[in-house]
Amino acid sequence: MxxxxxxxxxxxxxxxxxxxxxxxxxxxxxxxxxxxxxxxxxxxxxxxxxxxxxxxxxxxxxxxxxxxxxxxxxxxxxxxxxxxxxxxxxxxxxxxxxxxxxxxxxxxxxxxxxxxxxxxxxxxxxxxxxxxxxxxxxxxxxxxxxxxxxxxxxxxxxxxxxxxxxxxxxxxxxxxxxxxxxxxxLSRFQPSKIKHKYAIMVLLSGPEPQRTLLEEKLLVELNKCSRPVLFVQGKIEINQKTERLKNITTINFLTSKGLEIALNESDLIICRSGYTSIMDLAKLQKKAFFIPTPGQSEQEYLAKHIETQNIAPFCNQDIFTLEQLAKVENYSGFKNLPFxxxxxxxxxxxxx
CATH class of the missing domain: 3.40.50.2000 (Glycogen Phosphorylase B;)
Structure with a gap:
C-alpha cells in the first residue's frame, strides 16, 4: 500500500x-x-x-x-x-x-x-x-x-x-x-524568458494589520508612477477579483501558475523580505526591493543580509517613497544560486 x-x-x-x-x-x-x-x-x-x-x-x-x-x-x-x-x-x-x-x-x-x-x-x-x-x-x-x-x-x-x-x-x-x-x-516556480509586461510587481503577504498598512502606502506611492504595475494583494479568497485603475492592475491572489507567469514578466518585484519570497525571487533570478515587516527581527535581518551581498536594497516601511526604487540600479539582483x-x-x- x-x-x-x-x-x-x-x-x-x-x-x-x-x-x-x-x-x-x-x-x-x-x-x-x-x-x-x-x-x-x-x-x-x-x-x-x-x-x-x-x-x-x-x-x-x-x-x-x-x-x-x-x-x-x-x-x-x-x-x-x-x-x-x-x-x-x-x-x-x-x-x-x-x-x-x-x-x-x-x-x-x-x-x-x-x-x-x-x-x-x-x-x-x-x-x-x-x-x-x-x-x-x-x-x-x-x-x-x-x-x-x-x-x-x-x-x-x-x-x-x-x-x-x-x-x-x-x-x-x-x-x-x-x-x-x-x-x-525550495520554490514552486521556474524561470522563463518571456516578454516583460509590468515595470513593477507588488507581492503582498503576512498577518494583519501590517499587510493592509503596506498595501495602502504602496498604492499611494505607485499612483505617482506612469509605468504599468501589477499589484497582488495576497488575500486568499474563494473567488479571484481583478481591478484596473490607470496604470495599476490589482488582483487579490494568484495561484502558482499565474503567479509564476506574472513574476517572470515583471522587471522589479516589491515585497516583504519573508524567507519564501526570497527563495522564489532567487530561483527566478529577479531584481527586488524589500520592505521588512516593522519590528519582525527575522525579516529585518534577511533584508540586511541580502543587501550586504549587493543583491537587492530595502527600506523601512514608514520611509518608503517611489524615489527609493532608484536604488535598485546599484544592485545585481539574484543570480546563479544552485537550485x-x-x-x-x-x-x-x-x-x-
Missing part, C-alpha cells in the same frame, strides 16, 4: 504553505499519498493548488502584528499563552488525524505541535536561531526544545556560501539535538 504522508504548514502568512508545494509535488511524483493539514489562508491556498488531495483543518494560531514597530515584540509576547494552548490543541488534533487518515509519516513546516512519537516526523525550518533582539537566546532555546521532538529537521537553504538564510541556520552557536540536513532552496530541478528522492526514504 502507498504510504500516507501528512504535510502541515504554519498559517503565518502564506509563505510556509507556498514552500510546501514543491515538497508535495515530489511526494506525489514518488507515489506517496498526501494529506494536507493547516488552517486559514494557508489551507485554502493548498486546497486550490491540490483540489484532489484530502485535507483537514488544524487549530488556528490567529497571531496578529502590532501597528507600531516599537510595540511589535510586546504585542507578540502577550500572545504566547494563547500560542502555547494552540500547540497543545494542535498536538491532540494531530494524534486524531493520524488515526482518521491512517498517516504513516509527517512533514511539519513550523507547526510545533504536529508530530508523533510513533511515526517518523520531520520539521521544516530555516530558523535554528530565532531572532528576537536581546531575547534571541531564549526564543532560540524554546524553539529548539520543540524541534527535538521531531526525528529530523530539514533546512530549506544551501549548506555552503552563498546562501539565503545567513546566521539563521548557518554558523549558529545554537545546538540542535535533532539531526539536521540542508535540502537546498535543483527536484528534491532528492533519498530525502524521502525515511518514510519508506
Amino acid at each position: 502507498k504510504k500516507r504522508i501528512l504535510v502541515a504548514p504554519l498559517n503565518w502568512g502564506i509563505g510556509h504553505a507556498c514552500r510546501c508545494i514543491p515538497i508535495i509535488n515530489t511526494l506525489l511524483k514518488l507515489k506517496f499519498n498526501v494529506v494536507i493539514a493547516s488552517d486559514g489562508e494557508a489551507l485554502l491556498l493548498l486546497q486550490k493548488e491540490f483540489p484532489n488531495l484530502e485535507s483537514t483543518e488544524l487549530p488556528s494560531y490567529n497571531v496578529t502584528y502590532s501597528e507600531s514597530r516599537k510595540k511589535f515584540k510586546t504585542h507578540l509576547l502577550k500572545q504566547l499563552p494563547k500560542i502555547q494552548k494552540v500547540i497543545k490543541a494542535e498536538y491532540k488534533a494531530t494524534q486524531q488525524i493520524i488515526i482518521d487518515f491512517k498517516i504513516d509519516g509527517i512533514i511539519s513546516d513550523n507547526r510545533l505541535g504536529v508530530y508523533s512519537s510513533t511515526i517518523y516526523s520531520v520539521f521544516v525550518t530555516h530558523q535554528l536561531k530565532v531572532l528576537s533582539g536581546s531575547t534571541t537566546w531564549l526564543s532560540s532555546f524554546f524553539h529548539n526544545r520543540f524541534i527535538k521532538k521531531f526525528n529530523e529537521c530539514w533546512i530549506p537553504d544551501f549548506e555552503n556560501s552563498p546562501n539565503l538564510s545567513g546566521i539563521l541556520s548557518h554558523f549558529s552557536s545554537i545546538k540542535v539535538k535533532t539531526p539536521t540536513r540542508f535540502i537546498g532552496g 535543483k530541478e527536484d528534491l532528492a528522492e533519498e530525502l524521502f526514504s525515511c518514510f519508506i
Whole structure:
C-alpha cells in the first residue's frame, strides 16, 4: 500500500504553505499519498493548488502584528499563552488525524505541535536561531526544545556560501539535538524568458494589520508612477477579483501558475523580505526591493543580509517613497544560486 504522508504548514502568512508545494509535488511524483493539514489562508491556498488531495483543518494560531514597530515584540509576547494552548490543541488534533487518515509519516513546516512519537516526523525550518533582539537566546532555546521532538529537521537553504538564510541556520552557536540536513532552496516556480509586461510587481503577504498598512502606502506611492504595475494583494479568497485603475492592475491572489507567469514578466518585484519570497525571487533570478515587516527581527535581518551581498536594497516601511526604487540600479539582483530541478528522492526514504 502507498504510504500516507501528512504535510502541515504554519498559517503565518502564506509563505510556509507556498514552500510546501514543491515538497508535495515530489511526494506525489514518488507515489506517496498526501494529506494536507493547516488552517486559514494557508489551507485554502493548498486546497486550490491540490483540489484532489484530502485535507483537514488544524487549530488556528490567529497571531496578529502590532501597528507600531516599537510595540511589535510586546504585542507578540502577550500572545504566547494563547500560542502555547494552540500547540497543545494542535498536538491532540494531530494524534486524531493520524488515526482518521491512517498517516504513516509527517512533514511539519513550523507547526510545533504536529508530530508523533510513533511515526517518523520531520520539521521544516530555516530558523535554528530565532531572532528576537536581546531575547534571541531564549526564543532560540524554546524553539529548539520543540524541534527535538521531531526525528529530523530539514533546512530549506544551501549548506555552503552563498546562501539565503545567513546566521539563521548557518554558523549558529545554537545546538540542535535533532539531526539536521540542508535540502537546498525550495520554490514552486521556474524561470522563463518571456516578454516583460509590468515595470513593477507588488507581492503582498503576512498577518494583519501590517499587510493592509503596506498595501495602502504602496498604492499611494505607485499612483505617482506612469509605468504599468501589477499589484497582488495576497488575500486568499474563494473567488479571484481583478481591478484596473490607470496604470495599476490589482488582483487579490494568484495561484502558482499565474503567479509564476506574472513574476517572470515583471522587471522589479516589491515585497516583504519573508524567507519564501526570497527563495522564489532567487530561483527566478529577479531584481527586488524589500520592505521588512516593522519590528519582525527575522525579516529585518534577511533584508540586511541580502543587501550586504549587493543583491537587492530595502527600506523601512514608514520611509518608503517611489524615489527609493532608484536604488535598485546599484544592485545585481539574484543570480546563479544552485537550485535543483527536484528534491532528492533519498530525502524521502525515511518514510519508506
